Amino acid sequence: MKVLVTGAGGFLGRSVVRAAAGAGHHVVAMHRPASLPDPASLPAGVEILPGDLRQPGRWAEHLSGIEAVIHCAAAASGNLPTQLAGTVVATENLLAALPESLKRFVHVSSLSVYDFSAPRWHGCLDEDTPLESRPLRRDAYTQTKLQQEAMVRAHCAGRPIGLVVVRPGAIYGPGKDWDFGRAMRIGRFDLIFAPLSPMRLTHVGNCADAIVAALAVAPAGETIVNLIDDEQPSHWAYHRLARRAGLPAGIGIGVPYLAVRALGLLARLASRLGFAGKARLPELLDLPRQEVRWRPLRYPNARARQALGWSPAVSLREGVAGLAAAQQAQAELPESGEPIRA
Amino acid sequence: MSAARPGDPLRAAVIGCGAIAYEHLPWLAATPQARLVALCDQSPALAQAARDHFGAGSIHVDAAAMLAEVKPDIVHVLTPPHTHDQLVRLALAAGAHVVCEKPMCGTAAETAALLDLARETGRSLIESRNLLFNDAILAIRGAIAEGRLGDVRSCDIVLHLDFLQGPFGDLNLDGPAVRVPAGAIHDFLPHLVYLFAELTGSTQIDAVHGSLENRSGNRRAGFDFLDVLVAAGAVRGRLRIATDVQPERFRLSVGGSRATVETDLYNPYLRFEGAPDVGKRAPLGQLRSGLAMARAGLTNLWDKVGQHGTMHGMPRMLDAVYSALRGGTALPITPDQILTTARMVDRIVALGDRA
Numbered sequence: 176m177k178v179l180v181t182g183a184g185g186f187l188g189r190s191v192v193r194a195a196a197g198a199g200h201h202v203v204a205m206h207r208p209a210s211l212p213d214p215a216s217l218p219a220g221v222e223i224l225p226g227d228l229r230q231p232g233r234w235a236e237h238l239s240g241i242e243a244v245i246h247c248a249a250a251a252s253g254n255l256p257t258q259l260a261g262t263v264v265a266t267e268n269l270l271a272a273l274p275e276s277l278k279r280f281v282h283v284s285s286l287s288v289y290d291f292s293a294p295r296w297h298g299c300l301d302e303d304t305p306l307e308s309r310p311l312r313r314d315a316y317t318q319t320k321l322q323q324e325a326m327v328r329a330h331c332a333g334r335p336i337g338l339v340v341v342r343p344g345a346i347y348g349p350g351k352d353w354d355f356g357r358a359m360r361i362g363r364f365d366l367i368f369a370p371l372s373p374m375r376l377t378h379v380g381n382c383a384d385a386i387v388a389a390l391a392v393a394p395a396g397e398t399i400v401n402l403i404d405d406e407q408p409s410h411w412a413y414h415r416l417a418r419r420a421g422l423p424a425g426i427g428i429g430v431p432y433l434a435v436r437a438l439g440l441l442a443r444l445a446s447r448l449g450f451a452g453k454a455r456l457p458e459l460l461d462l463p464r465q466e467v468r469w470r471p472l473r474y475p476n477a478r479a480r481q482a483l484g485w486s487p488a489v490s491l492r493e494g495v496a497g498l499a500a501a502q503q504a505q506a507e508l509p510e511s512g513e514p515i516r517a
Numbered sequence: 518m519s520a521a522r523p524g525d526p527l528r529a530a531v532i533g534c535g536a537i538a539y540e541h542l543p544w545l546a547a548t549p550q551a552r553l554v555a556l557c558d559q560s561p562a563l564a565q566a567a568r569d570h571f572g573a574g575s576i577h578v579d580a581a582a583m584l585a586e587v588k589p590d591i592v593h594v595l596t597p598p599h600t601h602d603q604l605v606r607l608a609l610a611a612g613a614h615v616v617c618e619k620p621m622c623g624t625a626a627e628t629a630a631l632l633d634l635a636r637e638t639g640r641s642l643i644e645s646r647n648l649l650f651n652d653a654i655l656a657i658r659g660a661i662a663e664g665r666l667g668d669v670r671s672c673d674i675v676l677h678l679d680f681l682q683g684p685f686g687d688l689n690l691d692g693p694a695v696r697v698p699a700g701a702i703h704d705f706l707p708h709l710v711y712l713f714a715e716l717t718g719s720t721q722i723d724a725v726h727g728s729l730e731n732r733s734g735n736r737r738a739g740f741d742f743l744d745v746l747v748a749a750g751a752v753r754g755r756l757r758i759a760t761d762v763q764p765e766r767f768r769l770s771v772g773g774s775r776a777t778v779e780t781d782l783y784n785p786y787l788r789f790e791g792a793p794d795v796g797k798r799a800p801l802g803q804l805r806s807g808l809a810m811a812r813a814g815l816t817n818l819w820d821k822v823g824q825h826g827t828m829h830g831m832p833r834m835l836d837a838v839y840s841a842l843r844g845g846t847a848l849p850i851t852p853d854q855i856l857t858t859a860r861m862v863d864r865i866v867a868l869g870d871r872a
Binding site for chain 1: 535536539560561562563565566569570683684687688689690691819821822823824
């Protein structure tokens, strides 16, 4: 299948390109022009398409014959206008350029689109959990990912395109470690908020495998799956694993979830009394965002396993070992980027 | 234009729903002076995002069609500078007042033509100059008006901002970032020039020495460095914009025959130096300045938490503009001031012809 991968130079996109090529697909990997990869570094069957989705451009002339798209491109950071450009406008331009030949759309959404306050205490957050109905109380990432997903679903609904929306949890792997579960570092100590709450991790390789498996789902209608690995360590357990693997995690100090919420309530009170409710609070102190990151919930992956025929190949222990190996390799690189020769 | 009765809110439309719209829209969505009736952008998704965020306004992608359908009393033109001329003309022709982001045009001649058109149509055309309404600038203007500085003789304004890290320097994107003669510098220069003009009372530049350059080699930015000495009557000043100096600052110093005052618009403080704390009493002045700096540090922390940032003059400016339009009183930003700024900018941008 001829597959367009957007955001191919990103953390997830790079793994998706390799997994799709490994599965025998003809991959058209869209990279931003200022950071094109060395073609020799890519697997066989991968064609590089330079282009930036934030602007309509000549890239749109190279999409003929595309049968499937895996849409990884999004802005994961920056202020709201930056994320609107990188996520919403980028998706709008992509949708406008897609060819009639398109049969399959795999959209990489996020678990952040859900309303994390909806499940009961220690309940399940799954595909039936309602989406966030008050996006403005959440951050720019959630607001733009919600709008992006709605645009993709509306586009595919009126066309003979099979849509699979994947909503990954916290994707980790070499280059992204989620601070080993800590909320904050103070000297040698790591504050670990809600130490017993599960972290909903998914290894980047497992996530890429699931996304490529989505290309094989029966091409009709819409399928939505959450992607979380089988092993769901608590923040404390993930931190301990990382520390034992030699990663630069400090001495953990747990802060119970209820204490975190109490801090959030105090911050909200201070905001109302001192700033008419308009204080800019960090995630650590903002009640709605506290719920998203630290509320004790369970994250079943049965639907992904069933619908995609997927099972995570990389275990948590292997994933953390991979983080440590990457850290070691990075430490051995001199400033020039050349490996040290013995 | 619909017949707005005195006291009614003005029916406002926004053209352009990008980053700067998020500085106008909070005020438009909240003020009793306006009713937000339309959001227009070539990108329906951006218009929809603004609608979702501010909860008002119909969504449009074609400005002319929006103006014909909605008939707003006032239009905010918040698109890239090279599109302003056409959109301002459309809005004035539709009978609307216009608030246009700076730079309104690439040259003074184009600015003059739009102001002429506004006069002919009997509508008001205002170019945004929000920094004039910031706390520190209001305080300095107050001090000048009270005569605390004496006769103003100098005004130095330094903007150190690495705008190349944003869309202005993003080489993934095609084309020049800002399609006006001085490129990215042109997007910031009006701020420096209107501050210089207002704080010194200057109405023209007699001489300019210095350089307007592209130092980074970034092709998208156009010009990214400006450093000029300006002579305007008895006043001398330095205007500087650089991307390669840290930390980022927007420092401004106004010197007069009696005293000098200094501030920074990114981390505001006010430092007065002058009589009676001069000569042997100078250390007292320094102590006073130190205390004022410490107070400013605490205030700035408080303001950052409370989101009282560099753009806090924007709602005040819009409030003053709408009050004047609704009350039929003098506008806080006049056509003469707009044209003066544009002509001064022209003089400085002409340095680029020699680059």
